[in-house]
Amino acid sequence: MSISDRLDQIERRASSATDGPWVAYPNDQTPGISHVDIPGSMHPTAWPGNAEFIADARTTVPALVAALRAVLDVCEGLEEAYRANPEQAYEYGLEEAAHQVRNTIAAALREES
Numbered sequence: 001m002s003i004s005d006r007l008d009q010i011e012r013r014a015s016s017a018t019d020g021p022w023v024a025y026p027n028d029q030t031p032g033i034s035h036v037d038i039p040g041s042m043h044p045t046a047w048p049g050n051a052e053f054i055a056d057a058r059t060t061v062p063a064l065v066a067a068l069r070a071v072l073d074v075c076e077g078l079e080e081a082y083r084a085n086p087e088q089a090y091e092y093g094l095e096e097a098a099h100q101v102r103n104t105i106a107a108a109l110r111e112e113s
Helices: 003-016 048-084 086-092 094-109
Strands: 023-026 033-037
Touching: 003 048, 003 094, 048 086, 048 094
Parallel strands: none
Antiparallel strands: 023 033
């Protein structure tokens, strides 16, 4: 699956879920959440779109955070290289930088570039 396909899949799941804002209420008697209030629904997690979104979020959100952090690391490295030697950094080329960013995102999402 390509990066674009994976992002499309994530976006479809988010679009299939009920619009927010969602609110989680803590349980005062035991650890955990007593319920989630989603506008317009008595049993919001029973809706297939919501259930798929919730289930997918556990792995998708950390992967997206890792991808963004990885991109920031690449950008920081490029900025450091530019500050150290602007002429050489320019010769490195924007195309190569874009390729490196794409591969970093793919690796963080464990997808092909």
